[in-house]
Amino acid sequence: MPDKLDAVPAALHLVCAKGANRISYLGASRISEAFAKDAAPTVGAICVVVQADYEYDYDDDIDVATGDAIVALAIVNGIGGVASGTVRATLTPVHRLPEAVPVSSLQGEPVELGDLPADYHSRKLDPEIAETLLNHLAGMDPSVSKWLAQVFGELRTFPTSVEQSRVEAKDAVKLAAQLAEIELPADAFVSPPAETENETLLQTLLNAGYEVDLEEELLPLDLQRFDGKLTGKQRAASVTEFTDKWDRTKLIVMSVNKKPIELELGVDLLYWDQIHDSFTFIQYKRLEKVPSPKPSSGSEWAYLRKGEIEKQLELMPSGKDSSATAADWRAFGTPFWFKFVRGDAGSKLDGKTLKGMHIPADWLRPAMKDETFMSGPRGGFRVTYDNAKYLGRTAFTQLISRGFVGTAGARSKAFKKVLRSKDRELIIAVRTEWQKDTTPAGTARAPRASNGLD
Incomplete structure (x- = not known):
C-alpha cells in the first residue's frame, strides 16, 4: 500500500453523475453535469463520481448484479449557467478507477460515507x-496518489512549438486507442509536474515535442470533427460517420x-455527403510563422513550398462537370480543395474542424x-x-452539408x-x-434515384 496522502489537495464532493456510464463504458475523459445552483460543487473541487445501477458481472453463469458504485475521480474544471436555478459543471480531467468500488462497502469500516446525494x-x-476515503481509494488504486499530484502540482511548461506537437500527438494516440479498443491509463494525458522522474514511455514521447512539418499530423483532428452539431461515430481507423439529430446518415x-x-489524386481527406x-476532396497544408515583409507587421503565417502545391494540382482533375438537373448543380466547378492550417491550430480546439483557409483548386x-x-x-x-x-x-462546412460543393x-x-x-x-x-466534360451541354441526364434521405 502506498504512503498516505499528506493532505487532501481540494474539497471533496460526492456526486451521483448521469454521465458516469460514459466514463465506465466509453472511457470519457470529460463529462458535463447539471446541478441545482445551490448544490453544485465548486470549481477546482474533486468529485467522487458515483454511477447508479453499476453492473457487476461476477460470473458468466449467474445473473449480473447491480448497485451504486464509485467509478472515478474528476476535477471541476468550470461551471456555467444553463437555466434559472440550474448550472452545468464540466468535470475534467477524469481518473477512472480500475475497479468500481461498491458504495455499500463504504457504510462502516473503513469509511462511513453516509447517504448519497439526490x-x-x-x-x-x-x-x-x-481524507479517509481518498486514502482508501489510493490503497486500492496506487495511481490515485500520482494522479492527484499531477493534477494539483506545478505544471510543466513547454515552448509553443512543442505544445503544438503534444496536442497533435495526444489526439492521434486517443484515436488509435479508441479504434484498437485499448484502455489508456487514466492519467495518460495529464500534464506532468515541473520535475518528474522515471517518465512512462508515453509521457516521454509526448514531451519530446519534435518539430516536423507534416500535414498528416492534422488529419486525426479534422477526421473526428465537422461543425460541432453533427454527431460523429468512428467506423474504422480512417473513417468517421456524422449524423444529424434525426439519426440519418449524412456525412462520411x-x-x-x-x-x-x-x-493519384493528391488529396488527404474526402467528405461524402450521402444526402446529396x-x-x-481536401489536401492539407500547414502554415508556418515567418517574418513579414511589411515593416510594421512583425510576423505572419505563410506557406512557402510552391513546388508541393504545383505537384498536387497536377494530380487533381481540372475538367468541369455540366449539370443537367437541379440536384447536380454545384456552386464551384471543382470538388478539389486545399486547406491551409496554422501550425498552432491544435492548441485552439473547440469541437469543430480546425480553423484555416479553404481554397478551391x-x-x-x-x-x-x-x-x-x-x-x-x-x-x-x-x-x-x-x-x-x-x-x-463555418462557410465551408455549410457548403458541404447543403450540397453546394463536391462531385455530382x-x-x-x-x-x-x-x-x-x-x-x-x-x-x-x-x-x-x-x-473532360462529363455531360455535354443540353444533354439530359436521368434523374438521380432517391436514397430515402432527401
Missing part, C-alpha cells in the same frame, strides 16, 4: 471523511493519406501562374491570409467504383475522364 446535487464531505469523412487515392451524393491554378502569391521578401512565393481568396471553416452525377457514380475496388488503374482512368 440527483442534481453534490455533497461536500467532511475533511476527515474525505475518410482519410486516404498514404493510399492509392492520395497518390457528393464527394469533396480551380482558383489556385491561375493564382499560381500570376503574381498573386509573390508577396515574400524580394518577391518570393508565399500563400497567406492577406493574398488568398478563401472560405472559413456521373462523377459521384464513378468515384463509388473507386471506393469499392481501390484499383489504382481505375483511379487513373477516373482522373483522366474527369479532365
Whole structure:
C-alpha cells in the first residue's frame, strides 16, 4: 500500500453523475453535469463520481448484479449557467478507477460515507471523511496518489512549438486507442509536474515535442470533427460517420493519406455527403510563422513550398462537370480543395474542424501562374491570409452539408467504383475522364434515384 496522502489537495464532493456510464463504458475523459445552483460543487473541487445501477458481472453463469458504485475521480474544471436555478459543471480531467468500488462497502469500516446525494446535487464531505476515503481509494488504486499530484502540482511548461506537437500527438494516440479498443491509463494525458522522474514511455514521447512539418499530423483532428452539431461515430481507423439529430446518415469523412487515392489524386481527406451524393476532396497544408515583409507587421503565417502545391494540382482533375438537373448543380466547378492550417491550430480546439483557409483548386491554378502569391521578401512565393481568396471553416462546412460543393452525377457514380475496388488503374482512368466534360451541354441526364434521405 502506498504512503498516505499528506493532505487532501481540494474539497471533496460526492456526486451521483448521469454521465458516469460514459466514463465506465466509453472511457470519457470529460463529462458535463447539471446541478441545482445551490448544490453544485465548486470549481477546482474533486468529485467522487458515483454511477447508479453499476453492473457487476461476477460470473458468466449467474445473473449480473447491480448497485451504486464509485467509478472515478474528476476535477471541476468550470461551471456555467444553463437555466434559472440550474448550472452545468464540466468535470475534467477524469481518473477512472480500475475497479468500481461498491458504495455499500463504504457504510462502516473503513469509511462511513453516509447517504448519497439526490440527483442534481453534490455533497461536500467532511475533511476527515474525505481524507479517509481518498486514502482508501489510493490503497486500492496506487495511481490515485500520482494522479492527484499531477493534477494539483506545478505544471510543466513547454515552448509553443512543442505544445503544438503534444496536442497533435495526444489526439492521434486517443484515436488509435479508441479504434484498437485499448484502455489508456487514466492519467495518460495529464500534464506532468515541473520535475518528474522515471517518465512512462508515453509521457516521454509526448514531451519530446519534435518539430516536423507534416500535414498528416492534422488529419486525426479534422477526421473526428465537422461543425460541432453533427454527431460523429468512428467506423474504422480512417473513417468517421456524422449524423444529424434525426439519426440519418449524412456525412462520411475518410482519410486516404498514404493510399492509392492520395497518390493519384493528391488529396488527404474526402467528405461524402450521402444526402446529396457528393464527394469533396481536401489536401492539407500547414502554415508556418515567418517574418513579414511589411515593416510594421512583425510576423505572419505563410506557406512557402510552391513546388508541393504545383505537384498536387497536377494530380487533381481540372475538367468541369455540366449539370443537367437541379440536384447536380454545384456552386464551384471543382470538388478539389486545399486547406491551409496554422501550425498552432491544435492548441485552439473547440469541437469543430480546425480553423484555416479553404481554397478551391480551380482558383489556385491561375493564382499560381500570376503574381498573386509573390508577396515574400524580394518577391518570393508565399500563400497567406492577406493574398488568398478563401472560405472559413463555418462557410465551408455549410457548403458541404447543403450540397453546394463536391462531385455530382456521373462523377459521384464513378468515384463509388473507386471506393469499392481501390484499383489504382481505375483511379487513373477516373482522373483522366474527369479532365473532360462529363455531360455535354443540353444533354439530359436521368434523374438521380432517391436514397430515402432527401
